[in-house]
Amino acid sequence: MSTTTTTSSEKFADLQSQVDQAAERVRASATQTKDAISGQVAKARASVEASVEQAGSAADHVLDRAAGHWAEVRQSWHAQVEAMRGKLADRQAQRSADAALREAQDAERYAVAAIEFAADAINEAEYAVFEAVLARLDAEVATGSV
Numbered sequence: 544m545s546t547t548t549t550t551s552s553e554k555f556a557d558l559q560s561q562v563d564q565a566a567e568r569v570r571a572s573a574t575q576t577k578d579a580i581s582g583q584v585a586k587a588r589a590s591v592e593a594s595v596e597q598a599g600s601a602a603d604h605v606l607d608r609a610a611g612h613w614a615e616v617r618q619s620w621h622a623q624v625e626a627m628r629g630k631l632a633d634r635q636a637q638r639s640a641d642a643a644l645r646e647a648q649d650a651e652r653y654a655v656a657a658i659e660f661a662a663d664a665i666n667e668a669e670y671a672v673f674e675a676v677l678a679r680l681d682a683e684v685a686t687g688s689v
Contacts, residue, residue, distance in 0.1 A: 551671070551672045551675045551676075552672055552676070554668075554672075555668055555669065555672050558665065558668065568583065595621065620660065627649075627653050630649065631646065631649070631650065631653075
């Protein structure tokens with residue numbers, strides 16, 4: 544098996560570890576104080592921003608050779624994220640019982656949408672790994688290195 548295939552398979556396995564760690568942090572938040580959760584929000588936002596920047600530079604290289612539609616998907620997703628963040632930030636300035644409830648509902652809907660997007664991305668990642676494995680096997684057969 545080649546390094547490229549191993550790398551994509553390993554990256555997919557790393558994704559499971561990342562999901563497990565995030566799930567544990569989310570579970571733990573149920574018993575944390577508001578200040579602690581605010582700290583988690585800041586850490587999560589910083590992590591997302593770092594990941595987006597890192598993924599952007601890595602993805603740019605891959606996207607130059609891969610389907611361009613992923614660049615559009617990524618741009619659209621980032622626009623939606625920024626719009627939601629802007630709405631949430633604006634609403635924090637107008638806290639009332641009703642506004643806080645609406646904000647909580649919006650935040651829950653946003654979280655569900657982000658989870659659904661991530662699930663779709665995981666499915667696409669799995670498909671891409673299988674395609675990479677198949678392409679590598681085809682290449683090995685074609686070059687007689689099997």
